[in-house]
Amino acid sequence: MGVKEPPDFLAHKDGDSVAVAVRDLDPGTVKGGYLEGPASVTVELRHAVPLGHKLALTDISSGADVIEYGIRIGTASRDIKRGEYVHVHNIRSARWQNSVA
């Protein structure tokens, strides 16, 4: 593998609505890509996102599915804007209805 810029974040599948920070990220312009699919995406990050935590790649309406791995990982519990930090404060399990922050 040739020398290349390490990514700020990685997403699993084309069409995922969230991606994972692969280093601690400050608000501002961040660049990342997909394990499979398009090579490069730029996002204006609205919050700091620690390594391993998620950022929104798209706007997600309250109640809509949140997609990672090409599959639903839960639903948005409030409106989420592209570039926002995504975690238990704004998404919840769609399967375990009692499991809420």
Added chain:
Amino acid sequence: MAEQRGLTGYRREDGRVGTRNHTVVLPVDDLSNAAAEGVAHLVPGILPLPHAFGRLQFGPDLDLTFRTLIGVGSNPNVSSVVVIGIEPNWTNRVVDGIAKTGKRVHGLSIEGRGDLKVIEEGARVAKSFLQDASELKRQPVERSEVLITMKDGESDTTTGLGSNRVTAYLVERWVSDGGTVIFGETSELTGGEHLLAERCVDAEVRDKFQRLYDDYIAMIDGTGANLLGSQPTQGNIAGGLSTIEEKALGNIVKMGQVPVTGALEAGEAPVRSGLHFMDTSSAAAECVTLMSAGGGVVNLFPTGQGNVIGNPVQPVVKITANPKTATSMADHIDVDCSDVLSQAATVEEAGERLIALVERTINGRLTCAELLGHREFTFTKLYRSA
């Protein structure tokens, strides 16, 4: 087959292959722990397996305890066993179960004699078993004979992005070489269980998988509890995992693109090769203990935030793709694949590194968990004792 780098192991009387050569003193119940540890004190090379249960259990919960005791005693990483119980009936049931493997096993019961006489006889037998085991030689073995188990712990999003993709690389190669791999963590398939059901090789396996999954989830649902903080754990959440579905989809990555050839009850040994589901808790020590009962001889343990678990019988290989954990928990990490996350290494490159390390572990290299004395031996309890 050229890539098989001279694997060696201990071939046992029943034909199964071990990666370790433990002589074990196995208490049937909590009351017998002191005598078991007394034997190990007199014969320091003996491995005692104290645990918390074994009294007044009944029905399926008792069956599971017997399956765990007999399975662990029968594990090919164990050369011979001294079994100690408070009374003779259940002690003999464990002895008879282990004896079916053909390995040497000696039972002692405490009632009517007391600890000290049992310890004296147990120590004499254990000394003899251990001395004989010390002369057993490793022999060349094939990948197809080495039963691998796997379990995630303190997962985070780097598990699905990194360490489990690397683990899947090994799993796919092990299975294509005729090997057997067991995964478990029933509740931790939630949100992706349909993907595994689709991969079951036939209707019988699929129905059993679905029944085991549905029963476990019904037990959880029946409590009506909010599981956030338990499953996913506080550590999972600190690592960035937000829901059970997200955790499960990361977990499932490590199964690679391999069909599911078997669905096993907790602690049940597989009878054919390929990838098997085992119905287990997602708690690390409970899960790996059941996998030892199922005959696992090396455990792959991808971790995000740095779970420190070990097992007395199976070497547990810790794998992380989290660069912070690889540094802060370096004492516990056997394989650092954080370069997959920075895209400085490919999954194939890191996967070959993992295979090399696992093969050295099979051949006798001690894992961090073994070196640090992690011997978690934890029974799964289905309900209260009578």
